Amino acid sequence: MKSILFTFITLCGSIYIANQAPARVVKLIDLADQLKTEFANNYWSEWSQMDMPLLLVGDEREFVFNSEVKDSTFEVNNTNNASRASTFNKHFLATFPLLNSKPTIVVGTPENTNKTPEAWTVTLLHEHFHQLQMNHPNYYSAQKALNLDKGDQTGMWMLNHPFPYEDEKVNLQMKKMAINLTSSGSMDPSIVLQNHKKEKAALHEIIGDEHYKYLNMQLWQEGYARFIEIEITNDWLDHFDEIKQDQFTKIEIENLVNEQQEQIIIHLKQSSPKELKRVYFYALGAAEASLISKTNRNWKQEYFENLFTTDHLLKLNP
Incomplete structure (x- = not known):
């Protein structure tokens, strides 16, 4: 009985972790957002005020950052980022209209995009600049x-x-x-x-x-x-x-x-x-x-x- 209970608890814990974005990558996304907040205003004031919608594509699941989710394919709860089973290639790195039809960074993890963590972080700012371009009314x-x-x-x-x-x-x-x-x-x-x-x-x-x-x-x-x-x-x-x-x-x-x-x-x-x-x-x-x-x-x-x-x-x- 104890063995069954231990297995059940372990399985539940594994499911919980699988439904969370990797903590080390979340820290990099937070860092990119901090760099944007700190420096974007030196270039364009509207850039510093703009959100950075992002879909992080993991090996099994993809996670939403900096955006509300209206798509019913995503699971939403109060503790984790909205997520769903991965639909995009885990090596993906691009920006295009997606979440709520707004320009969205769709990106795999640093190792899956063949980038060092520091290079991956500033690449998010490259992609965020594309969001500024795409949000121009013309x-x-x-x-x-x-x-x-x-x-x-x-x-x-x-x-x-x-x-x-x-x-x-x-x-x-x-x-x-x-x-x-x-x-x-x-x-x-x-x-x-x-x-x-x-x-x-x-x-x-x-x-x-x-x-x-x-x-x-x-x-x-x-x-x-x-x-x-x-x-x-x-x-x-x-x-x-x-x-x-x-x-x-x-x-x-x-x-x-x-x-x-x-x-x-x-x-x-x-x-x-x-x-x-x-x-x-x-x-x-x-x-x-x-x-x-x-x-x-x-x-x-x-x-x-x-x-x-x-x-x-x-x-x-x-």
Whole structure:
């Protein structure tokens, strides 16, 4: 009888734990929210006031954070995060309309997304920036106006657009852009800006209007999100002692900053669009955003004036 009772208690405990999000990951989500609260207002005031709806996809269950749940497939109680059996791939990392039809971060755990805990934490801020983009009232109408979807209503065209990644002339011209942008630390930024405008215009001539719109869309959406991710990590390092956390040392965050910068350089200088495909835009856009932050002091105010393009930011306003 005692053995049966022990087995029953153990089983109940296992079910209870299975219905809870992993505590170590919950702490990382809380930390990301703290970083947002601390630093987002330095970029856009509305960003700091915005919720961060998130669906954490575990091995067996997925858990809701920072959002009410109206979907009856979720189990809701007073002690745990609303949850249900996992429906998304546990390696997932993306932001799209989901919970209450609002932009939602859908993400697997650090180990399942192949990220260190500290990198995973700031990646949530990258995805949260996508939520800011998607919450803009003109986001979807401006996206539709690009006329790049060719009737695709799933959004997959944003990943599968037939950009000429294999074209050698395109690779050569984008490499010229990359080399120029990565020289902004040693050259006068105004000269780098002038060269960048020239090289970007030359790329436009090579690829034509449609592919150029796609390029600009990716720079605006993914490249600048990568730049913001890096900036927030630098903010964290600069104000490390002000952040209440016990998961990471200052050296670990310093190493993360260095790794982020090194990855941009490696992607731009040692790789190519032919190799990285769409991922190349992340580094190229981040490098452009880094330049713009030095040459246009009003870039944050102007960023949302024209969606899915960065050309309007390419001006000297130190």
